[in-house]
Amino acid sequence: MSILGDHSDARAPRVATKGGPGPSDAAADWRRLSPRMLLIHPVREVIRFIPALIALFFAGHSNGGGGHWWSLIGLAVVITLSVIRWFTTRYRITADQVQLRTGLFRRKVVAARADRVRTVDVTSHALHRALGLAKVSIGTGSTDRKRESLELDGLSAADAQRLRSELLHRHPVAGSTAAAVSLDPNPRPGSAGYALPGAQPNGHRLAPRPGWAGQPTPDAEVELLRFNPGWIRYAPFTLSGALTALAIAGFAWRIVEQAHLDVKRVGAVQSASRHLDSTPLWLDVVQVTLGVLVFIAVLSMIGYTLAFWNFRLTRHPGGSIHVSRGLITTRATSIEERRLRGVELSEPLLLRLVGGARLIAVATGLRVGRGSERGGSLLAPPAPRARVAGLIRPIMRTGRGVDEPLLRHGEVACRRRLLRAVTLPALVFAGLLAGGLAGGVPSWLVVCAGLLAVLAVPLGLDRYRALGHVLAGRYLIVRSGSLVRRRVILDADAVIGWNLRQTFFQRRLGILTLTATTAAGRQGYAVADLKERASLDLADRTVPGLLDDFLVQRG
Amino acid sequence: MSAPSTTAPPLDVRLLPLAREHLPAVQALMADREVAQFTLFPVDAGQEFVEQWFAGYERGRAERTKQGFAAVDGSGTFLGLALAVHIDEERAEVELGYAVAPASRGRGVAASILEQLTRWSFNQVGAQRVQLTIDAANIASRAVASRAGYHREGVMRSSYFKDGQRSDAEIWSRLPRDPDPADRRNALALRQPANLVSPRAVLFWTVRALLGWLIFIGLQVVILAFTHTAGHQGVNITILIVSALLAVAHLAIMPRWRYRVHRWELTGTAFYSRSGWVTQERRIAPVSRIQTVDTERGPLEQVFGLANVTVTTASAAGPIKLRGVSAATADQLVADLTSITARSEGDAT
Incomplete structure (x- = not known):
């Protein structure tokens, strides 16, 4: 079964899907999602309605028996509803659109223009995998707002793969959306059209690339990175484990509280506290700390394995980058290479100490999200830095940027980093100290604040050491941060404006914070505390001509 | 190369x-x-x-x-x-x-x-x-x-x-x-944008800030009226006097300072603005990357015949907001931007 129209061979020339309404349009019928979803929907709905069903069961009981009948009826209603949902959901793929129609009483049609598709996400949860299904999320537009992504929940895995490659590697439709910049009264984040035919990312215009100019693309993928189980050793040095542990602790606490359990009566707790009672206090602290650390480490390793098992980063000759991963829930993300405007090498402090790093895509229409998967923009999980940095060359098609020496921001920037890091903890310490001398504040709090104030010094220095930037060929490279050190390599052509920000003190020092705005990734990348002249020089060289009208000779 | x-x-x-x-x-x-x-x-x-x-x-x-x-x-x-x-x-x-x-x-x-x-x-x-x-x-x-x-x-x-x-x-x-x-x-330096905002903006900012201060000080007066403890009243009166002084200073300095900072300029290739007062920001966006231009007039702005213009690019970090331009200038600016951007082509991202 073909996904796109009536040509059954997915490798057929893409001319059939090109241009305006054609015969293939009429042939593109509404079709249903995979019938196997009929098995998934009821299970999922039942799980979702379990609390309601239990309530029904008890309500039936209190009304004088027959509770199981009530819950059976409830169950039947839920299952019927879920089956109806399958029957009322249809999708269709025309020459230039993917449409999804849902709802029985409230009909809703969501459409995504095929030529504006920027990312395609294929996710399979455990149930899906058992039945050979996958959910396809199609992302358009420059933001990742919910309403802009179109989800086809439940295609067969093979169909999902085919749809993905069809959507990502179709030939650009001439003149379709290259419409001039619109001055639309309603902001349309997705209005940025398809590039002109022949236009390619990174300003590589007019250079024919194999597989782009209309001929069928060979399906051979180039593997850039494959999961190595040894990388799990980096998991304890990410924050995800600690966060999970916190969540579990919070959950356990709530259960204990709500069920009015007396913790002291649980056997394990009793024996543990008896054991702790028999040892000196310092040993208790060490034991508990170790226990918590081991717990966090194990959790983060489990989380890492679940999320990144089978991680694979590949490049498709048709012009897209694929990331697939996951042990139980598998997820595959595809990013069009023309949308990939840069990469971010991110080194959180702990990970940096053990020589690890991760890589995040800076892509248009794909905002950097939160959580260990970074909203789908992750290109490499925490792994050896050399291995991760080595990816930059094949991904960006340039040798620049990996270990390019950076220009420092100077002594003023250093003083400012230190001052900004130390001021607040120092003030807090002074306040607490005064309180402590007056006798109102416990001494351990004062000591802690003092320690924090002292620790702020190396933090500020490290923040300064991280500061750096350079314009290397076509790429603007910016590095900053200590707790999370980020090195961003951004295509200069993706810079679409400058913000020059100066606080009162920065003006007095003659420095400013220059932010390169872009439609990709974090939307703006800041070069902090650079001398005004150096900032202007950098901005002028990165986007030649933009500042020309406003630059003057000093004095 | x-x-x-x-x-x-x-x-x-x-x-x-x-x-x-x-x-x-x-x-x-x-x-x-x-x-x-x-x-x-x-x-x-x-x-x-x-x-x-x-x-x-x-x-x-x-x-x-x-x-x-x-x-x-x-x-x-x-x-x-x-x-x-x-x-x-x-x-x-x-x-x-x-x-x-x-x-x-x-x-x-x-x-x-x-x-x-x-x-x-x-x-x-x-x-x-x-x-x-x-x-x-x-x-x-x-x-x-x-x-x-x-x-x-x-x-x-x-x-x-x-x-x-x-x-x-x-x-x-x-x-x-x-x-x-x-x-x-x-000897590179960035000159300031050519155009000031409307002089009426000074009065507008003053009135707007005054309204805020009046609410804040009014609340204190109310609290003072209903407080009868002698010790508390002394503290409250001190706070009231300090806020009144702050209000006077803010109203005297802020609007004029802002007026001197707020500037804008549109050339054939770029839009350039400066805003803020204590912390100032200059923003520059190429006209070819501009996606939308919005004008917006609040009730108080309508009284003063002013308008806000927001120019957005594809970047969420880069909207240029122009505050306190006269309504006529805003309309002219939108017309100019429309005609200039209509001439440039491209993806704008």
Whole structure:
């Protein structure tokens, strides 16, 4: 079964899907999602309605028996509803659109223009995998707002793969959306059209690339990175484990509280506290700390394995980058290479100490999200830095940027980093100290604040050491941060404006914070505390001509 | 074709008249993808083409209409081509071109070639105008031109390139009287945008801030009226006096300071604004990247005949917000932006 129209061979020339309404349009019928979803929907709905069903069961009981009948009826209603949902959901793929129609009483049609598709996400949860299904999320537009992504929940895995490659590697439709910049009264984040035919990312215009100019693309993928189980050793040095542990602790606490359990009566707790009672206090602290650390480490390793098992980063000759991963829930993300405007090498402090790093895509229409998967923009999980940095060359098609020496921001920037890091903890310490001398504040709090104030010094220095930037060929490279050190390599052509920000003190020092705005990734990348002249020089060289009208000779 | 970086020391670049011995290296250079992409050399330049091309430059040297140089380093290694592709002695105009071998990129070779060629054009040819034609997508070459003191004059949209291809080509030029780029770099400053916002904005900001302060101080008065404990009243009165003083200072300073800072300017290529008072921000966005222009007038703004204009680009970090312009100016600005952006094409991301 073909996904796109009536040509059954997915490798057929893409001319059939090109241009305006054609015969293939009429042939593109509404079709249903995979019938196997009929098995998934009821299970999922039942799980979702379990609390309601239990309530029904008890309500039936209190009304004088027959509770199981009530819950059976409830169950039947839920299952019927879920089956109806399958029957009322249809999708269709025309020459230039993917449409999804849902709802029985409230009909809703969501459409995504095929030529504006920027990312395609294929996710399979455990149930899906058992039945050979996958959910396809199609992302358009420059933001990742919910309403802009179109989800086809439940295609067969093979169909999902085919749809993905069809959507990502179709030939650009001439003149379709290259419409001039619109001055639309309603902001349309997705209005940025398809590039002109022949236009390619990174300003590589007019250079024919194999597989782009209309001929069928060979399906051979180039593997850039494959999961190595040894990388799990980096998991304890990410924050995800600690966060999970916190969540579990919070959950356990709530259960204990709500069920009015007396913790002291649980056997394990009793024996543990008896054991702790028999040892000196310092040993208790060490034991508990170790226990918590081991717990966090194990959790983060489990989380890492679940999320990144089978991680694979590949490049498709048709012009897209694929990331697939996951042990139980598998997820595959595809990013069009023309949308990939840069990469971010991110080194959180702990990970940096053990020589690890991760890589995040800076892509248009794909905002950097939160959580260990970074909203789908992750290109490499925490792994050896050399291995991760080595990816930059094949991904960006340039040798620049990996270990390019950076220009420092100077002594003023250093003083400012230190001052900004130390001021607040120092003030807090002074306040607490005064309180402590007056006798109102416990001494351990004062000591802690003092320690924090002292620790702020190396933090500020490290923040300064991280500061750096350079314009290397076509790429603007910016590095900053200590707790999370980020090195961003951004295509200069993706810079679409400058913000020059100066606080009162920065003006007095003659420095400013220059932010390169872009439609990709974090939307703006800041070069902090650079001398005004150096900032202007950098901005002028990165986007030649933009500042020309406003630059003057000093004095 | 790239900006200099700190990886390798800048090379000692010398220009020698192009000779037959350079031809193998020239042919290899022409085979490079980026060279083929941005220059008029054919994609698959064979030996025959190179010979013909060289003959053209030999003829040009004799007729004084063309001059080719090979850029070499101290040891004689070929680094790239430095070309005066067209010399018009009568009109005293020269068009230049350059290409750097892949192995030598990123070390300031192009910048050095252009600087030497420009000097040669002014001093040896007596040019009154030196011109470059650069593909609009060739960002590295544009950076080289900008740094060599060239001015971007405009874009020839969809001009014929080669092999039936068309592309946007930029014209850059430099005149003898243009400031030397070295001096220009050292004394670079960003001037302030040309236009102030409406003078009525001062009163508007004052009234708006006054309303805020009145609510804050009014609440304190109410609390004071209902507090009867003697000790508390002393504290409350102190706070009240301090806030009144702060309000007076804020109202006296803030609106005037803001008025002096808030400025904007629209040119054919960019929109430039400055805003804030204690913390100030200047934002610059190319007109070609502007996506939407919104005007908005709140109730108080309508009383003062003012409007807010928000110009957005594809970046969520880059909207330019103009506060306190007169309604007429706002309408004119929107009309101007509409007509300018309608002329520029592209993806805007």
